[in-house]
Amino acid sequence: MTNTQVTLIQIDNYGPWTVTPEPRREVDLQALQSRLYADLSQLFGNRNGYVFFSRFDNMIAVTNGMTIDAHALIQESIANRYPVTISLGIGVDRTPVDALGQATSRLQEAGSAQDRTRQEILRGEMLDESQRTDEDVQIAHFDVNNATGEYTDRLNEFDTFIQIEQGYAELMRYMRMAHDSLSFFVGGDNVIAVCSTIDRPAYEDAVEHVRSTVGVDLKVGVGRDRTAQDAGMAAKRALERCREKGTAVVLDL
Numbered sequence: 655m656t657n658t659q660v661t662l663i664q665i666d667n668y669g670p671w672t673v674t675p676e677p678r679r680e681v682d683l684q685a686l687q688s689r690l691y692a693d694l695s696q697l698f699g700n701r702n703g704y705v706f707f708s709r710f711d712n713m714i715a716v717t718n719g720m721t722i723d724a725h726a727l728i729q730e731s732i733a734n735r736y737p738v739t740i741s742l743g744i745g746v747d748r749t750p751v752d753a754l755g756q757a758t759s760r761l762q763e764a765g766s767a768q769d770r771t772r773q774e775i776l777r778g779e780m781l782d783e784s785q786r787t788d789e790d791v792q793i794a795h796f797d798v799n800n801a802t803g804e805y806t807d808r809l810n811e812f813d814t815f816i817q818i819e820q821g822y823a824e825l826m827r828y829m830r831m832a833h834d835s836l837s838f839f840v841g842g843d844n845v846i847a848v849c850s851t852i853d854r855p856a857y858e859d860a861v862e863h864v865r866s867t868v869g870v871d872l873k874v875g876v877g878r879d880r881t882a883q884d885a886g887m888a889a890k891r892a893l894e895r896c897r898e899k900g901t902a903v904v905l906d907l
């Protein structure tokens with residue numbers, strides 16, 4: 655049974671900051687957002703967590719095994735290096751969506767994302783060490799079949815992007831609605847889903863749903879472990895076995 659610890663990362667009062675004292679250059683905001691994502695990816699990654707960029711002003715991390723002190727250190731490190739601060743809300747639940755819901759409530763209860771006085775909130779529930787098991791995190795790594803031959807080598811980059819994004823949009827909605835799971839585009843033709851306890855037929859249904867709805871062919875490798883990093887690596891190895899065996903779904907559970 656999965657038990658996911660999710661951290662919502664929110665830049666404090668970012669909207670007003672982007673236009674104070676007047677609108678800041680968009681290229682500078684893009685550089686700030688991508689550097690912040692890169693740093694958070696490394697800071698959480700060094701502690702076996704995964705960070706996904708979602709909207710960049712908000713990011714979602716899977717943080718099983720990370721303590722409140724580890725979160726506080728990351729928060730301090732960002733405040734020391736950036737012109738903005740971050741708030742962190744943490745939740746734990748059987749499904750990733752419910753864990754994110756709890757993490758979100760912690761921040762919403764503390765005030766608005768655009769409240770000048772709501773800064774560097776650090777609140778939430780953490781998995782107790784004694785509760786943790788090797789089944790806590792289930793990660794599915796989805797990949798478009800032959801994206802290079804079908805799209806990259808045939809279409810211009812924008813039309814390729816539309817195809818990949820359509821597959822992603824359909825998959826993220828399906829996994830959210832049918833399985834309370836969170837799917838994130840991670841570049842190229844890859845989507846990583848943080849899942850609830852899902853079995854093989856459900857993954858087969860997800861792949862079939864995306865194929866029949868938007869015509870994008872996927873394969874998926876699934877892994878499970880104590881941390882996002884270990885489950886994610888197991889998923890990548892399972893995806894390689896999809897390639898070797900020519901099958902759509904390989905579970906390493």
Ligand SMILES: Nc1nc2c(ncn2[C@@H]2O[C@H](COP(=O)(O)OP(=O)(O)OP(=O)(O)O)[C@@H](O)[C@H]2O)c(=O)[nH]1
Pocket residue numbers: 797798799800801802803840841842843844890897
């Ligand atoms: N983020 C991320 N990107 C990847 C990964 N593997 C491949 N990519 C990206 O995805 C693109 C497509 O690579 P593949 O999925 O290996 O190629 P493909 O043409 O779809 O071939 P098959 O997947 O074997 O059917 C690559 O050019 C990379 O940009 C991965 O593990 N993570």
